[in-house]
Amino acid sequence: NSEKLWGGRFSEPTDREVEMFTQSISFDRALWRQDIKGSRAHAAMLLKVGLLAHEEERRIQEGLSRIEEEMTNGTFPYRDEYEDIHMNIEKRLFELVGTPAQKLHTARSRNDQVSLDLRLYVIDRSREMAGLLAEFIRVLIGQSRRMRDLILPGYTHLQQAQPISAGYYFMAHAERLLRDRQRFLEIDRRLNLSPLGSGALAGTTLPIDRNHVARSLGFSGVTGNGLDAVSDRDFVADFLHAAVMLSLHLSGWAEEWILWSTREFGFVRIPDRYMTGSSMMPQKRNPDVLELIRGKTGRVIGHYMGLATILKGLPLSYNRDLQEDKEHLFDAAETVRQSVTLFSRIAGESVLDGERLREALSGDELLATDMAEDLVREGVPFREAHAIVGRIVAYCERERRKLASLTDEELRTFSPAFPEQYARVLTPENAVRRRNLPGGPAPEQVEARIREIERELDGR
Numbered sequence: 001n002s003e004k005l006w007g008g009r010f011s012e013p014t015d016r017e018v019e020m021f022t023q024s025i026s027f028d029r030a031l032w033r034q035d036i037k038g039s040r041a042h043a044a045m046l047l048k049v050g051l052l053a054h055e056e057e058r059r060i061q062e063g064l065s066r067i068e069e070e071m072t073n074g075t076f077p078y079r080d081e082y083e084d085i086h087m088n089i090e091k092r093l094f095e096l097v098g099t100p101a102q103k104l105h106t107a108r109s110r111n112d113q114v115s116l117d118l119r120l121y122v123i124d125r126s127r128e129m130a131g132l133l134a135e136f137i138r139v140l141i142g143q144s145r146r147m148r149d150l151i152l153p154g155y156t157h158l159q160q161a162q163p164i165s166a167g168y169y170f171m172a173h174a175e176r177l178l179r180d181r182q183r184f185l186e187i188d189r190r191l192n193l194s195p196l197g198s199g200a201l202a203g204t205t206l207p208i209d210r211n212h213v214a215r216s217l218g219f220s221g222v223t224g225n226g227l228d229a230v231s232d233r234d235f236v237a238d239f240l241h242a243a244v245m246l247s248l249h250l251s252g253w254a255e256e257w258i259l260w261s262t263r264e265f266g267f268v269r270i271p272d273r274y275m276t277g278s279s280m281m282p283q284k285r286n287p288d289v290l291e292l293i294r295g296k297t298g299r300v301i302g303h304y305m306g307l308a309t310i311l312k313g314l315p316l317s318y319n320r321d322l323q324e325d326k327e328h329l330f331d332a333a334e335t336v337r338q339s340v341t342l343f344s345r346i347a348g349e350s351v352l353d354g355e356r357l358r359e360a361l362s363g364d365e366l367l368a369t370d371m372a373e374d375l376v377r378e379g380v381p382f383r384e385a386h387a388i389v390g391r392i393v394a395y396c397e398r399e400r401r402k403l404a405s406l407t408d409e410e411l412r413t414f415s416p417a418f419p420e421q422y423a424r425v426l427t428p429e430n431a432v433r434r435r436n437l438p439g440g441p442a443p444e445q446v447e448a449r450i451r452e453i454e455r456e457l458d459g460r
């Protein structure tokens, strides 16, 4: 056990089963970039406060560069008996540069080190997600503008409700993704403090400069209490929550388009490259990608539950349970990254079938609300108008007629308030155009909202 970085007080080697059980190198190698970045900043600070000599610091930085190369070209000799990424890198540094490596861990514990690495990782991943979501939203803006005038039935309870435009529809999904993007950006803001210098739990007696490290890593300050800092994984939970919300949005949308791509609906045509076939049924064209996006949502929710369950009932401060946070984080991050990337392409490259949408709109009872509001315009109280139009809808259903086909005489039998030639204005296009209020589907309103969103995405 003299091989081990903590081997001094041990009198026999670690049990091999224990090594395999406690290792995290098989997954926390994902943190190598962050670990090296943190070590570089730490070493630079140790030099500044006089805990490292120039030559020692230079050799450490050079060694870390060599390790970076090995990581990048795949030659780094990972060893699971060194437990985790932190000790693997430190051990390798010693092999490469000798004694200076033994000073790198001065005034540092793996507890504040892993907290730092994880924070850097979550910052990177949150920014990546914010960027991917911005691209996705721009794709939707493009679709919205292209399909500005395409009318489709809007649904509540999956029953036809009121006409909307495809422009409005795409921007509804964009709004959800915009909130997801904001959530990822907020994580970044909240976790933006450096934990380095918290040591194992109670800092250090050595004269380090925490702010120097924090500044050089781009943090806005340092954490306020070491005992808390080494056990704080709130930011991991924040990330997973953002990932869960995003997954829920994608999952609901996937369900919608799975339905819309059926023969029965036929509203959307997803390109072949995003569809898969059946090994038995030659005619099949299945939306597996969307189904997997829906399915993987279960996995992301599971990761949130997994993390919360690990944190539940943990006493302060670092406990080894915390090592279990990583796979939840890594897998959730990778899963949402893939889902967003693919969905963004599917959303941008699929086409809505105008003919099928027109067919779906051919029964015009989804214009009933317009009719009731037009009676209100003539002075009829809304509740009364609602009842009148309800009777008209029932009449049309019985007589197999459309609302827009009723004559002035027929309408007058239900209410004298209907103006001359009223039925002619009842079209789905008008229904959309007339809903001209902030947040409404009229094309100029959708465009106004798009401009606001673009400003937000451009950081203006």
Ligand code: ARG
Pocket: 024, 028, 083, 084, 110, 111, 114, 318, 320, 322, 323, 324
């Ligand atoms: N691999 C460990 C983790 O990910 C690093 C911290 C270990 N600290 C300790 N005191 N054993 O949590």
